Amino acid sequence: MTVINLREMNIDQTGTIVSVGASGELGRRVRDMGLIPGKQIRIQGRAPLNDPVSLRIMGFTLTLRNNEADYIKVEV
Secondary structure (H helix, E strand, C coil), rough: CCEEEEEHCCCCEEEEEEEEECHHHHHHHHHHCCCCCEEEEEEEEEEECCCCCCECCCCCCEEEEEECCCCEECCC
16 A cells, blocks of 8 residues: 555545644644545546545545645555
8 A cells, every 4th residue: 555645646546544734724624524534535536727636535525725635645
């Protein structure tokens, strides 16, 4: 298994969140959305310029900007 940034994942790739490096308000907001270690995610799609990224987690869809996705490490 390899650990990469969420931004580096490909469409339809799945992985497990290993860590969330964001702190402060951004860290709280990311965790409130359910992006916490141990959760399974799948990249659903990307906007034409690759920002934002759309992902599935716990049965719902989220979109994150790439600067937010950079804080999330995923094991693929």
